Amino acid sequence: MGCNGDDSQDDNLTHLIVDSSHGIDGAAYGLADCGACHAINIIHETLNIRDIVADKGFATCMGCHGDNGTSELRACLICHNSIDLPHTPWQSGHFTHNFNDENSSDKDCVTCHVSSDMNGHFVPEIDLTSYPNVNGHQQVYNTISEFCLRCHNRDNPQVGFEMSEQTYNHPLIAMQDNYNFVDKHGWIDGIGTRTYNGLRSDYQYASLVECTDCHTMHGTNNKALIIDYAGKGGSKLSSDLENYPVTITDGNSAQLCVLCHQMQDIIEQGAENTGNGLTGVHAVSEDCSICHSHGETVQAGL
Numbered sequence: 001m002g003c004n005g006d007d008s009q010d011d012n013l014t015h016l017i018v019d020s021s022h023g024i025d026g027a028a029y030g031l032a033d034c035g036a037c038h039a040i041n042i043i044h045e046t047l048n049i050r051d052i053v054a055d056k057g058f059a060t061c062m063g064c065h066g067d068n069g070t071s072e073l074r075a076c077l078i079c080h081n082s083i084d085l086p087h088t089p090w091q092s093g094h095f096t097h098n099f100n101d102e103n104s105s106d107k108d109c110v111t112c113h114v115s116s117d118m119n120g121h122f123v124p125e126i127d128l129t130s131y132p133n134v135n136g137h138q139q140v141y142n143t144i145s146e147f148c149l150r151c152h153n154r155d156n157p158q159v160g161f162e163m164s165e166q167t168y169n170h171p172l173i174a175m176q177d178n179y180n181f182v183d184k185h186g187w188i189d190g191i192g193t194r195t196y197n198g199l200r201s202d203y204q205y206a207s208l209v210e211c212t213d214c215h216t217m218h219g220t221n222n223k224a225l226i227i228d229y230a231g232k233g234g235s236k237l238s239s240d241l242e243n244y245p246v247t248i249t250d251g252n253s254a255q256l257c258v259l260c261h262q263m264q265d266i267i268e269q270g271a272e273n274t275g276n277g278l279t280g281v282h283a284v285s286e287d288c289s290i291c292h293s294h295g296e297t298v299q300a301g302l
């Protein structure tokens with residue numbers, strides 16, 4: 001395949017980032033002007049991205065193919081914005097999991113998605129940046145939560161993302177232990193026979209709940225990055241629930257919990273609207289965090 005030459009597709013190009021072998025004998029590496037050699041109308045022939053790339057032009061190339069050794073910023077928001085891809089991802093709301101800036105920036109995206117393949121299927125091991133585990137290995141992620149825990153732990157802080165000033169039990173650093181050894185939404189199975197048990201739709205007991213079922217990275221109006229719409233998390237929920245809002249006030253997370261939990265035998269406020277139209281949790285007007293919080297071993301926990 002040569003400059004402007006043929007348009008045959010490399011079907012094995014799952015890793016899109018070009019490296020120092022790019023071009024004839026690496027001659028293209030370090031060059032910023034993609035248009036000098038590639039004609040936009042003959043690339044990506046059979047792909048879903050063809051139209052949007054053609055529309056946005058050469059400013060997009062490095063977003064998907066890496067900076068080609070130029071140190072230029074890689075564009076993401078040029079496509080991933082509320083007009084072009086409004087729910088991929090759903091970015092409304094003031095609070096985000098960005099690392100410095102108030103506003104979303106392309107740099108933040110790359111911190112978590114360094115080499116996504118943009119094929120419309122989210123696969124943790126491809127679409128999330130690989131951070132080393134405690135042994136220094138780039139072990140693949142089986143779940144999204146494993147990605148979170150590469151940073152949110154006590155023993156293996158990632159360079160540049162240390163949270164060492166936190167108190168010992170703060171979830172920012174205690175989450176690895178909480179999720180592995182204490183929390184019911186993590187690896188510890190619930191018993192499923194509680195007084196208020198019962199789950200909505202197709203949920204089953206003894207299944208792992210991902211961090212991102214409750215926390216969103218890309219924007220929310222709730223503190224602690226709790227989702228403000230069901231569709232921003234709850235990956236196993238029916239899409240009919242997508243537009244149910246979630247508002248958290250003073251530790252009362254009833255509108256979050258009620259997305260998945262729906263008690264079977266209605267008792268203790270179980271029939272009371274939590275405020276978003278859904279019913280099925282107890283203590284509807286109370287501060288849930290007293291008894292349900294990360295790492296809680298004495299009360300019902302989280």
Ligand code: HEC
Pocket residue numbers: 001002003010013016018021022023024027028031032033034035036037038061062065067068
């Ligand atoms: C000097 C000419 C030249 C420039 C400039 C150039 N390329 Fe290329 N590129 C080539 C050639 C030749 C090939 C095919 C040979 C190969 O696969 O390395 C190629 C292949 C590719 C491939 C397919 C890689 C693969 O492994 O099959 C991608 C993706 C690509 N270029 C992206 C870019 C992007 C993005 C830019 C701008 C940052 C760019 N190119 C700039 C010449 C160029």
Ligand code: HEC
Pocket residue numbers: 007008009010011012013016034035038040042043044045047049053057058059060061062063064065117118
């Ligand atoms: C949204 C992500 C995305 C953007 C933006 C993008 N590409 Fe690609 N590109 C891909 C994917 C995915 C493939 C792999 C296609 C395949 O499966 O063969 C690819 C393949 C290629 C190839 C090799 C196969 C082919 O179709 O010729 C070249 C060359 C290439 N891209 C150049 C570019 C250039 C130049 C730009 C900027 C105008 C660009 N790409 C922008 C995703 C992207």
Ligand code: HEC
Pocket residue numbers: 076077080087088089090097098104105106108109110111112113122144212216217218232
């Ligand atoms: C702190 C890490 C983090 C940051 C920063 C981040 N993401 Fe994500 N992103 C994730 C995780 C984890 C998922 C998968 C879970 C989910 O969809 O919530 C995801 C999912 C996605 C998806 C697929 C969502 C869907 O519904 O199809 C897209 C697209 C995406 N991110 C783009 C971006 C863009 C663009 C930025 C920059 C504005 C960005 N992300 C910033 C972690 C992050």
Ligand code: HEC
Pocket residue numbers: 048049052053056060061062063064074075076077078079080088109110113114116117118119120121122123127
């Ligand atoms: C040319 C537009 C374009 C650019 C630039 C672009 N993307 Fe995408 N991206 C897409 C499209 C289109 C999809 C697939 C949407 C779908 O089919 O659901 C996608 C999908 C994704 C996904 C979901 C996982 C997957 O494989 O589908 C992530 C994560 C993502 N992009 C992150 C990024 C990041 C980070 C950047 C910048 C480094 C970026 N994108 C640049 C268009 C773009």
Ligand code: HEC
Pocket residue numbers: 095097098099144145147148149150151152158161162163172211212215217223224225
């Ligand atoms: C690359 C390291 C890194 C990864 C990966 C990461 N975080 Fe974080 N996270 C941080 C840092 C650093 C902070 C500290 C506060 C800040 O600077 O915003 C933070 C803060 C948080 C907060 C508190 C936000 C607030 O406003 O109170 C939550 C919740 C959180 N992360 C959840 C997650 C989840 C869920 C994931 C996985 C989807 C994840 N994080 C992945 C580094 C990371």
Ligand code: HEC
Pocket residue numbers: 184185186188189190191192193194197199203204205206207208209213214234235253254256257258259260261288292300301302
């Ligand atoms: C995204 C769906 C989802 C959300 C949101 C959710 N849960 Fe759960 N919850 C589950 C699932 C699934 C289980 C079963 C896990 C298991 O048994 O291993 C569970 C289990 C539990 C258990 C343990 C039950 C037992 O039998 O031991 C408690 C307590 C609990 N959740 C409380 C809460 C509270 C409080 C909230 C709100 C802050 C909440 N949950 C939000 C899905 C969810």
Ligand code: HEC
Pocket residue numbers: 192193194195196197198252253254255257258261281282283284285286287288289290291292299300
């Ligand atoms: C005073 C402590 C306390 C408060 C406050 C509290 N809970 Fe609970 N919750 C419990 C206990 C204890 C259980 C387990 C009962 C049992 O063992 O049968 C429980 C069970 C649950 C379960 C059932 C999980 C399952 O499947 O078995 C959900 C859901 C739940 N609480 C949600 C909430 C929500 C939402 C709030 C706030 C609006 C809240 N709780 C406030 C103590 C509390």
Ligand code: HEC
Pocket residue numbers: 145148149152171172173175179185209210211212213214215223224226248251253294
């Ligand atoms: C079932 C829902 C649920 C799941 C799953 C979940 N969280 Fe949380 N998380 C919460 C709730 C509720 C809070 C308390 C929010 C508050 O303080 O108002 C919280 C608080 C936090 C905080 C403290 C934020 C702060 O600023 O004080 C961090 C950090 C955090 N979670 C990280 C994680 C990580 C990492 C995972 C996965 C390993 C995870 N959470 C899984 C619901 C969940």
